[in-house]
Amino acid sequence: MLDAPAPMDVLYEKVKRVIPSVEWPVFVEDIDAILELKRQRKAVILAHNYQTPEIFHCVADIVGDSLALARKAAGTEADVILLAGVHFMAETAKLLNPEKTVLIPDLEAGCSLAESVTAEDVRLLRQRFPGIPIVTYVNTSAAVKAESDICCTSGNARAVVESLGVPRVIMLPDEYLARNIAAETNVEVIAWTGHCEVHERFTADDIRELRDTHPDIIVLAHPECPPEVVTEADFSGSTAAMSDYVERQKPRHVVLMTECSMSDNVAVAHPDVEFVRPCNLCPHMKRITLANIRAALEENRHEISIDPRIARRARSAVERMLAI
Structure with a gap:
């Protein structure tokens, strides 16, 4: 993150197949400002694979899926982490870096899966299915993670389920992910009914x-x-x-x-x-732009905070996943 920024012509060379030349000048000022702000603030930008190319390829330091971002967030030495993604991802980065400043450019960048289940729902599931481990997708709030036994991503869900060594698990909130994993394993999977709107x-x-x-x-x-x-x-x-x-x-x-x-x-x-390209867009991911990434770094907005009582338990569920 302290390396000299790449010249704009080098950056455009990377993305010229997906960003028309007529559009590139619109991005240049913000990209240049963000690269300088990262150096000034000792900041690192984590970008999910669903971010647009001018973010993903031109200002991000760490890119990948939810599992990769969680793993790499845990090891970063930056003072500031900016999450170019949705809110649950920023919360996960904060869980793994409680002493660092974690920013998200838009607080309204949510997730239909995260909104489909609450901590109270998880507590009720424990009452209904006592003793059954609860595997929670990372696409959930910290409060939901705190009520769970272990987290998973789409990349490691089967490994997480099978690591528990039990015949039956509860998996939430994505019904389709749960059903698809159930088809790959002998473990019985009890599914929640959340869906990704994309x-x-x-x-x-x-x-x-x-x-x-x-x-x-x-x-x-x-x-x-x-x-x-x-x-x-x-x-x-x-x-x-x-x-x-x-x-x-x-x-x-x-x-x-x-x-x-x-x-x-x-x-x-x-x-x-x-x-x-069957172009289904995520409206939440598209709330993240170069302009609000720049503003977040300039104005230190919007900083993620998590109740310490929730954070401790949620962190345990995430760290248990990362240990597999």
Whole structure:
């Protein structure tokens, strides 16, 4: 984070396939200011794979899926962490860095999954299913994590479930992720009924129509998609796993059944791969912009704080996941 910023022409060279030259001048002033602010404040920017390319490739220091961001947040030496993502991700970074300043550019950058379950819901589940471990997706609030036994991401959910060594678990809040994991393991999975507002819109018919128009297309689906979509796809995995698949297999035509910006970000490194884009946007991720990243660093907004009583228990659930 203390290295000299790359010249603007070098940065544009990275993203020219996904950002038209006519749009680039709009971003330059904010990018330049953010790079300087990071140096001044000893700040690091963590960006999720769903961020737009001008954020993901031009100002972010650490990029990846939720698991990668959680792991790398735990090891950063920066004084300030800015999370270019949604609120639960910023909370997770704060849990793992309680002494550091953690900022999110927009407090309204939420998540339909996180909003689908409350701490009280988890307590009621414990009453209904006494003794059954509760595995909580990281796409939840710190308060929900605090009521859980262990967290998981889409990238490690099966490993987490099987690590518990029990015949039955509760998995929340994503119903489709729970059902997709249940299909891969002998562990019985009791699911909550939350859905991602981006991934629930994909259908198996979407895939069949794509295959009609692109017979050689390879379909990669996120496990937050409905089970029938995952069944119809050629591969299912986290955003990191999908990116790795493209890197390994280099398909001629590929479609990523996930948030739209993911295709742009992966396409930067794979000029020979044609990405077909069924563009489902996450309205929460798109609340993060260069302008509000700059403002957050300039004005120290919006700082994440978590009640210490909640943070201690939530941190335990996250750290237990990271230990696997």
